[in-house]
Amino acid sequence: MNRFTRTASLWIATAALALASLEAHAEGRIRIAEQFGVVYLMLNVAQDQKLIEKHAKAAGIDAQVEWIKLSGGSAVNDALLSGNIDIAGAGVGPLLTLWDRTRGKQNVRGVASLGNFPFYLVSTNPAVKSLADFGDKDRIALPAVGVSVQSRVLQLASARLWGDKEFNRLDRISVTLPHPDAVAALIKGGTEINAHFGNPPFQEQELAGNPKAHIVLDSYQVLGGPASATVLYATEKFRNENPKTYRAFVDALDEAAQFIAANPEKAADIYIRTSDAKIDRALLLRIIKNPEVQFKTAPQNTYALAEFMHRVGAIRNKPASVKDYFFDDVRTEAGN
Numbered sequence: 001m002n003r004f005t006r007t008a009s010l011w012i013a014t015a016a017l018a019l020a021s022l023e024a025h026a027e028g029r030i031r032i033a034e035q036f037g038v039v040y041l042m043l044n045v046a047q048d049q050k051l052i053e054k055h056a057k058a059a060g061i062d063a064q065v066e067w068i069k070l071s072g073g074s075a076v077n078d079a080l081l082s083g084n085i086d087i088a089g090a091g092v093g094p095l096l097t098l099w100d101r102t103r104g105k106q107n108v109r110g111v112a113s114l115g116n117f118p119f120y121l122v123s124t125n126p127a128v129k130s131l132a133d134f135g136d137k138d139r140i141a142l143p144a145v146g147v148s149v150q151s152r153v154l155q156l157a158s159a160r161l162w163g164d165k166e167f168n169r170l171d172r173i174s175v176t177l178p179h180p181d182a183v184a185a186l187i188k189g190g191t192e193i194n195a196h197f198g199n200p201p202f203q204e205q206e207l208a209g210n211p212k213a214h215i216v217l218d219s220y221q222v223l224g225g226p227a228s229a230t231v232l233y234a235t236e237k238f239r240n241e242n243p244k245t246y247r248a249f250v251d252a253l254d255e256a257a258q259f260i261a262a263n264p265e266k267a268a269d270i271y272i273r274t275s276d277a278k279i280d281r282a283l284l285l286r287i288i289k290n291p292e293v294q295f296k297t298a299p300q301n302t303y304a305l306a307e308f309m310h311r312v313g314a315i316r317n318k319p320a321s322v323k324d325y326f327f328d329d330v331r332t333e334a335g336n
Helices: 003-024 038-048 051-058 073-081 092-101 149-162 169-173 179-188 202-209 219-223 236-241 243-262 264-275 281-289 303-311
Strands: 029-034 064-069 088-091 109-113 120-123 140-142 174-176 195-197 214-218 230-234
Touching: 029 038, 029 073, 029 243, 038 051, 038 064, 038 243, 038 264, 038 281, 051 243, 073 088, 073 092, 088 092, 088 149, 092 109, 092 149, 092 230, 092 303, 109 243, 120 202, 140 149, 140 179, 149 169, 149 195, 149 214, 149 219, 149 303, 169 174, 179 195, 179 202, 195 202, 202 214, 202 281, 214 219, 230 236, 236 243, 243 264, 264 281
Parallel strands: 029 064, 029 088, 140 174, 140 195
Antiparallel strands: 088 230, 109 230, 120 195, 120 214
């Protein structure tokens, strides 16, 4: 073996050891994307109480948790596919889009639900009492037009009203806008935005802050009851290569759900503290204690949206059940 060969062999061996070291320390690092609203309260509690770190430590690893704030399913999906995050937090619509797009490749699937929350389509136009009343001068704010769960629920409701060929009829008057900006527009007025399909607490702030604000559509009516509109999802690679970290994460979610149920007052304070939210605490508590709001990790009433998206061509592959687009887990066995 000549000097060059020995040097090359030594370099390869060193690189292999370094790679092995990196792989050995991969467990414990987790980057989580969240968006805006009380629908992310389980993540807020997990962050504040350091529950992921707690469960990771019990598994023998030191967790390095990074929290990333994004807005809209498109931004979240891009971040997941580019490898900038490990856990995506967004609506069922973005999950189904990515599940369909990555089948046989990254194999993105759902990890857990963040609970059941009614989403309201709120309008300040007195003439708008139903979807049929929206006109060309109206503008509906959404997190991501044609992608977010709000947009997909609106499309499903439109399809039932006007037929499948007209499922995206209201997309032309929809505008992509983060929830906080939409709230400001509806409460203050003076912009083209006069409707917002949001989530808690933004919808409740609009209803309380503008006497003209009223509910036009309730997502529970469209989806057939309490539904998991916001979910968490990841790539198959992350789940397989980081089993202890993944388990620590889902165990932390379960503990967070239990914490909120047992300590709604503390949970409200955590939300205000971690999200730096400017919200009336009494209003926030009413949302958390609302019987229609359920903090749970098992997905519920998601399949109607999956079937609809396939029917209108938004996704190519039709899932047979929720088990197709959620990872196998005892938490999701009873999902639908």
